[in-house]
Amino acid sequence: MSEIRNFEDEAIRICQDLIRIPSVNFGEGRGDEEAVANYIVASLAEVGIEAKIYESAPKRCNVIARIKGSNPDKPGLVVHGHIDVVPANAAEWSVDPFAGEIKDGCIWGRGAVDMKNLDAMILAIVRDWAQRGYVPERDIVLAFFADEEAGMTFGSRWMTANHPEVFAGCSEAISEVGGFSVTVADGKRLYFIEAAQKGIHWMKLTAQGRAGHGSMMNDENALTTLTEAVAKIGRYEWPQRYTKTVKDLFKEVARVTGKAYDEKDLRPLLKEIGSTARMIGATLQNTANPTMLEAGYKANVIPGTASAVIDGRFLPGYEAELNETVRAIVGPDILIETISHDIALEVDFDAPLVDAMKAAILAHDPEGIPVPYLMSGGTDNKALSEIGIVGYGFSPLRLPADLDFMSLFHGVDERVPIDGLRFGVRVLNDFLESC
Known part of the structure; x- marks a missing residue:
C-alpha cells in the first residue's frame, strides 16, 4: 500500500x-x-x-x-x-x-x-x-x-x-x-x-454591400445582410442524428435508470446525466454557433463589407449535411471561407x-x-x-x-x-x- x-x-x-x-x-x-x-x-x-x-x-x-x-x-x-x-x-x-x-x-x-x-x-x-x-x-x-x-x-x-x-x-x-x-x-x-469526436469546420461568412453615409437609405447594407444570415444560423434547429456511439451510450443510460429508450428521440434521457448533458446534448446533432462579428469603423458610415465567424461541429458521417445546410441558410450571395477544419x-x-x-x-x-x-x-x-x-x-x-x-x-x-x-x-x- x-x-x-x-x-x-x-x-x-x-x-x-x-x-x-x-x-x-x-x-x-x-x-x-x-x-x-x-x-x-x-x-x-x-x-x-x-x-x-x-x-x-x-x-x-x-x-x-x-x-x-x-x-x-x-x-x-x-x-x-x-x-x-x-x-x-x-x-x-x-x-x-x-x-x-x-x-x-x-x-x-x-x-x-x-x-x-x-x-x-x-x-x-x-x-x-x-x-x-x-x-x-x-x-x-x-x-x-x-x-x-x-x-x-x-x-x-x-x-x-x-x-x-x-x-x-x-x-x-x-x-x-x-x-x-x-x-x-x-447513485450508479x-x-x-471517449470513443468518438465531432469534426470541426470554422467558417468565415462575408457579405458585400454598398458603402455609404449612415443618414441615408441603403437597401444594400452588408451588415444587415450578414446579421440576418447569422441570426438564421444561430436559431436553426438541427435534426437529430445518432451515431453508433451515441446509441450505445443512451441504451446504457436507459437501462441503468429504468427509463424508456426511444431511438427516434434520445433527448428525454439527457436529464438523467445531470450537468454532463450540456456537452452530450451537442453530440445528438450537428451544431453551428456564431462566435464573432466584424464590420464598420465609424458610427455614421455604412460599411461595404461585414463578416462573421461560425463554429461548426459535425458528427461522424454528417459533414456534408453541415456544410450544405449552412450554405442553404445564408444563400448564394454570402461568401463562405474555411478558417479551420478537422476530421x-x-x-x-x-x-x-x-x-x-x-x-x-x-x-x-x-x-x-x-x-x-x-x-x-x-x-x-x-x-x-x-x-x-x-x-x-x-x-x-x-x-x-x-x-x-x-x-x-x-x-x-x-x-x-x-x-x-x-x-x-x-x-x-x-x-x-x-x-
Missing part, C-alpha cells in the same frame, strides 16, 4: 508543479511550452528515462520518450497529453490560477482538468516503473504535445507530419477526457470513455484495449459501469488517427456526484478533486500494466 500511496502523492505533487508553470496558449501561434517541456524532460531524466524535445517553432515544444516493452511483437501504445493551457483572467478567479493551490479537497489552477492532471498521472506512473524496474509488455510512447488548445498546428499535427518515426510500431493511443464518472439514478456511476472520429468500443480499460475501472469501482461516449470537441487523437493510430479518451477520474465537471474545462476556478486524482492514477496504472 505504501508503494501505491507514493505514486498517488507523486501525481498530486507533479500536478501542482505543472500548474505553476504557465504554459499559456493565446492562439495564432502565440504560445510557450518551453518551461513545462523542460520540467518533463528533467522529471523523466531523474529516474533514467531519456526524453527529447521537438521544437516546432521558438518555444513551441513537444516532448517524446519511448519506454521499451518486453514483447517486441506487440504493437506499441501512445500515451499522450497536451502541455498548453488556455489563458486565465486572475481577476475572475477566487485563487491564483497558476499557484496550484490545494483547497477544499481539490487542486486548483489553470490546467488542473485540461489537462495537467493526466500529464501528472502519466509522469508519476512511469517514474514509479523506472524506480522499481517494471517493464511493460508493449512499447509505451510518451507524447506531451504543444498547441492542442489552438488547432494542434505546432503540436501533434507538426509531429505526425515531420516526425512520424517517433510513433513507429504503435497502433493505439489514449489521452484526455475519458474514464470520468457521471452519477445517475440511485457511469464511466464515460470527426468514431472507433470500435468492442476492442481488447477497451476491455483493459473496463477491467481497470471495475477493479477499483466494482459497481462502476463503463460506457462509450461521443465528445463534442476534439483531441490530439485526430492527428494520430491520420497516421493509422486508433485513439481513445481515457484519463480516469472518480468524481463527486454534484460536481459540474464539464464547466471546469476552460472555466473559472478550474480544479480537480484529489480523491479523484488518486483513483485515476491507480486505474491508469493498472490499465497500462495490463494492456
Whole structure:
C-alpha cells in the first residue's frame, strides 16, 4: 500500500508543479511550452528515462520518450497529453490560477482538468516503473504535445507530419477526457470513455454591400445582410442524428435508470446525466454557433463589407449535411471561407484495449459501469488517427456526484478533486500494466 500511496502523492505533487508553470496558449501561434517541456524532460531524466524535445517553432515544444516493452511483437501504445493551457483572467478567479493551490479537497489552477492532471498521472506512473524496474509488455510512447488548445498546428499535427518515426510500431493511443464518472439514478456511476469526436469546420461568412453615409437609405447594407444570415444560423434547429456511439451510450443510460429508450428521440434521457448533458446534448446533432462579428469603423458610415465567424461541429458521417445546410441558410450571395477544419472520429468500443480499460475501472469501482461516449470537441487523437493510430479518451477520474465537471474545462476556478486524482492514477496504472 505504501508503494501505491507514493505514486498517488507523486501525481498530486507533479500536478501542482505543472500548474505553476504557465504554459499559456493565446492562439495564432502565440504560445510557450518551453518551461513545462523542460520540467518533463528533467522529471523523466531523474529516474533514467531519456526524453527529447521537438521544437516546432521558438518555444513551441513537444516532448517524446519511448519506454521499451518486453514483447517486441506487440504493437506499441501512445500515451499522450497536451502541455498548453488556455489563458486565465486572475481577476475572475477566487485563487491564483497558476499557484496550484490545494483547497477544499481539490487542486486548483489553470490546467488542473485540461489537462495537467493526466500529464501528472502519466509522469508519476512511469517514474514509479523506472524506480522499481517494471517493464511493460508493449512499447509505451510518451507524447506531451504543444498547441492542442489552438488547432494542434505546432503540436501533434507538426509531429505526425515531420516526425512520424517517433510513433513507429504503435497502433493505439489514449489521452484526455475519458474514464470520468457521471452519477445517475440511485447513485450508479457511469464511466464515460471517449470513443468518438465531432469534426470541426470554422467558417468565415462575408457579405458585400454598398458603402455609404449612415443618414441615408441603403437597401444594400452588408451588415444587415450578414446579421440576418447569422441570426438564421444561430436559431436553426438541427435534426437529430445518432451515431453508433451515441446509441450505445443512451441504451446504457436507459437501462441503468429504468427509463424508456426511444431511438427516434434520445433527448428525454439527457436529464438523467445531470450537468454532463450540456456537452452530450451537442453530440445528438450537428451544431453551428456564431462566435464573432466584424464590420464598420465609424458610427455614421455604412460599411461595404461585414463578416462573421461560425463554429461548426459535425458528427461522424454528417459533414456534408453541415456544410450544405449552412450554405442553404445564408444563400448564394454570402461568401463562405474555411478558417479551420478537422476530421470527426468514431472507433470500435468492442476492442481488447477497451476491455483493459473496463477491467481497470471495475477493479477499483466494482459497481462502476463503463460506457462509450461521443465528445463534442476534439483531441490530439485526430492527428494520430491520420497516421493509422486508433485513439481513445481515457484519463480516469472518480468524481463527486454534484460536481459540474464539464464547466471546469476552460472555466473559472478550474480544479480537480484529489480523491479523484488518486483513483485515476491507480486505474491508469493498472490499465497500462495490463494492456
